[in-house]
Amino acid sequence: MKATLLYVLLLVYLNLSAQQNTNTSFGTQMSFTFANLDMSRVPFGLLSDFSMEFTSLQAFQGTLNDSSYVHPGTLKQLYKTLLFSRVTTSTQGFVPYNNFENNWENARKKKTIVLSGLFYRYSKFIDNAHPDKITISNNKIYDKYVNGIWQNPYLQQKAFAISPSTIHYKSLDMLVKFPAGLWYSNVGSQIQSIQINFNDGSGYQIMNPGQEKYIQYSTAGIKTWVYKLSLSTGEVLYSQSKINVETGISSRLYGSKTPHTGDGPRVDTLNITATQSYLGKFGKATILVNYGNIVEQIRKPLIMVEGLDMGAVTNPEKTFGNSDLRTFSTEVFNSSSQDLRDLITGSESLSDNDQEYDIIYVNWSNGTDYLQRNAYVLQEVIKWVNQKKTKQEAQPPMWSSGKVWVGLLQGTHLEIWKIRGIPMTPEPI
Numbered sequence: 001m002k003a004t005l006l007y008v009l010l011l012v013y014l015n016l017s018a019q020q021n022t023n024t025s026f027g028t029q030m031s032f033t034f035a036n037l038d039m040s041r042v043p044f045g046l047l048s049d050f051s052m053e054f055t056s057l058q059a060f061q062g063t064l065n066d067s068s069y070v071h072p073g074t075l076k077q078l079y080k081t082l083l084f085s086r087v088t089t090s091t092q093g094f095v096p097y098n099n100f101e102n103n104w105e106n107a108r109k110k111k112t113i114v115l116s117g118l119f120y121r122y123s124k125f126i127d128n129a130h131p132d133k134i135t136i137s138n139n140k141i142y143d144k145y146v147n148g149i150w151q152n153p154y155l156q157q158k159a160f161a162i163s164p165s166t167i168h169y170k171s172l173d174m175l176v177k178f179p180a181g182l183w184y185s186n187v188g189s190q191i192q193s194i195q196i197n198f199n200d201g202s203g204y205q206i207m208n209p210g211q212e213k214y215i216q217y218s219t220a221g222i223k224t225w226v227y228k229l230s231l232s233t234g235e236v237l238y239s240q241s242k243i244n245v246e247t248g249i250s251s252r253l254y255g256s257k258t259p260h261t262g263d264g265p266r267v268d269t270l271n272i273t274a275t276q277s278y279l280g281k282f283g284k285a286t287i288l289v290n291y292g293n294i295v296e297q298i299r300k301p302l303i304m305v306e307g308l309d310m311g312a313v314t315n316p317e318k319t320f321g322n323s324d325l326r327t328f329s330t331e332v333f334n335s336s337s338q339d340l341r342d343l344i345t346g347s348e349s350l351s352d353n354d355q356e357y358d359i360i361y362v363n364w365s366n367g368t369d370y371l372q373r374n375a376y377v378l379q380e381v382i383k384w385v386n387q388k389k390t391k392q393e394a395q396p397p398m399w400s401s402g403k404v405w406v407g408l409l410q411g412t413h414l415e416i417w418k419i420r421g422i423p424m425t426p427e428p429i
Contacts, residue, residue, distance in 0.1 A: 026052050026084075036142045037134075039087040043156050044186055046122035051085035054078075057122070060161045062229070062237025070241050075116060075163040076101065079184065082120050082159060093120065093186030104182055108165050108316045112175045116182035117162030117209075117239070119191065119229060129153035160237040162194075162227040166317045167241070170324070171248030171264075173216040174317075176207075183209035195228040204228055220247045248319065249326055254289060264326055265290060267361075272384060274376035283373035284365035287381055288325045292355045298389040302344065302357035304328060305378060309367025325361040360385055 030050055039045075048057055055077035059067040070078075079100055086094065095103070107114045126133065133153030135142045144151045164176075176198070185191065195204040198215050200223075207213055217223065227239040250260040254268040267288040274283040293299060306328075311321025318324075329345045343356045362381055364374055 033139060034087070034141055036140055038143050041143070041150070041152075041154075042087050043123040043154055044121045045088055045091035046082060046085045046120065046186070047087050047154070048081075048085050048122055048124040048157070050087055051081050054081045054084075057081060057157065057159050060159050060239065062158060062160045062235070062239070064226070064238045064240055068238075068240060070161045070163040070239055071167050072104075072163050072165060075118070075161055078159060078161050079118055082118070082122060085122055091186070093184060093188075095184070100184070104165060107177070107179055107182060110316060110319050111171070112177055113169060113243075113317055114165040114182065115162055115176065115178040115207075116165070116184075117160075117178075117194075117227070118184040119158070119160045119237070120184075120186050121156060121158050123154040123156050125153050126155045158235075158237065160227075160229050161239045162196075163241055164225065164243055166243070166315055168244045168246075168315065170246045170318050170320075170326070172218070172220060172245060173214070175212060176215055177212040178207055178209050180210035190231045190233060192230045192232055195230070197226040197228070199223045199225060217245055220245050247326070249288070249324060251288070254287075265329065267325060268296075270384075272377060272380050274373070274380055276376045276379075278370055278373035278376060281373060283369060283375075283377040285374070285377045285381065286320065286363045286365065287384075288320070288359075288361040288363060290325060290355075290359040290361070292358045298358050298360070298385065300357045301360050301385050301389055303360045303362060303378075303381060303385060305362045306364060306367065309364060312366050313368060320363045321367055323367075324363060325359065328361065329359075 034047075034050055055074060056067075057078065059065075060070070060078060080097055083094055083097055083100075104114065104116045130136055131144075133144055133151040135144050144153075176196075178194075193206060194208050196207045196213075197204045198213075200215055200217055204226075205213060221244075223243050223245050225241045225243060227241075229237040229239070231237070247264040249264045250266045251269045252258050252260045252267075254270040256268075260266045267290050269289070270287050272285050272287055276282075289298065291297065304325075306321075306323050309321040309323050311318050311323070315322055332345045333341055335341070341355075344359065345355050360381070362378060364377070366374075
């Protein structure tokens with residue numbers, strides 16, 4: 001059977017090779033091939049042989065192995081494969097694929113990892129379906145009857161997977177949310193419970209859709225999250241993901257003098273908004289202050305301006321985006337210049353206040369915003385630094401920048417700032 005059926009399905013794929021609208025063409029071709037089957041007999045209204053396979057459903061039947069790790073892209077491919085396996089549009093348990101993507105994307109936010117998952121029962125042709133259970137003629141598939149009795153060609157299957165919204169997170173503590181609206185299933189009544197082992201030493205914890213948990217690790221590293229699904233049928237299924245947890249930044253609000261919270265380099269933070277708009281909007285940034293003295297005063301400020309940072313788009317879970325003070329300090333510490341380390345970072349941890357300069361790191365709220373809009377934010381940062389630096393032994397602020405900013409900062413806007421009387425010594429490092 002397999003050879004004949006595979007040949008028929010292969011013809012479908014070959015017929016698509018010269019066509020532009022693959023999704024529509026695929027559906028048309030498959031509807032032609034399967035038109036004579038009684039689709040009301042397909043268990044759960046889902047047939048994997050009818051689908052465009054974006055990933056293998058067989059790898060996610062509830063058993064842990066090297067092929068069963070789920071990341072956001074995997075979950076999207078699984079959902080799309082199952083969506084395409086519907087033999088009728090009335091099949092329950094689905095939303096349009098764009099809604100599936102957008103619902104998850106819209107739920108993502110800073111300091112939070114958002115889970116999404118699915119459990120579906122579906123069907124596939126058994127290996128000996130042809131010629132014992134179905135007939136094939138002129139590249140069309142037909143139900144088969146023996147002495148008037150319909151021959152069942154279908155094998156019932158299952159697919160279970162859960163994924164975090166990101167596989168890279170900067171902080172040893174996080175809030176994990178599992179919104180009820182991000183759990184998808186066509187057999188919801190069979191689900192008794194979902195438990196998760198976050199690899200934090202606490203073992204499995206109940207976390208059904210609609211719940212959230214605060215997770216804290218003592219060390220950074222690759223963490224394997226294992227998901228356990230218990231069903232009313234007595235079945236227990238498993239899924240798993242890997243997430244890279246890095247040390248973050250220990251912060252507190254500038255001027256608060258309260259203990260720092262979090263892990264990693266100690267910084268004071270302050271949100272700054274531009275006073276001049278660009279195209280009707282005001283730019284924003286968070287400054288991270290890492291002092292070069294134990295009395296925690298701004299005496300020798302070095303303003304470090306980050307360049308392009310896609311983090312707000314690609315990794316909104318990260319508090320300060322893809323690049324931050326820690327990534328900057330790591331690059332400096334890994335450089336071949338000991339003098340540069342002494343000036344900017346001191347010790348690798350950035351927690352000993354033993355560097356020569358007070359680092360004022362400018363972290364854009366939108367690292368992909370217009371350069372002009374963020375330039376007006378930087379103008380306010382420089383004003384603020386000049387106001388806050390102590391007079392005793394204080395020096396004019398120096399600045400450095402990401403590559404994207406060099407041309408702009410050394411050009412028009414520096415001249416504008418000079419005309420407006422904003423004091424600074426532009427000495428790029």
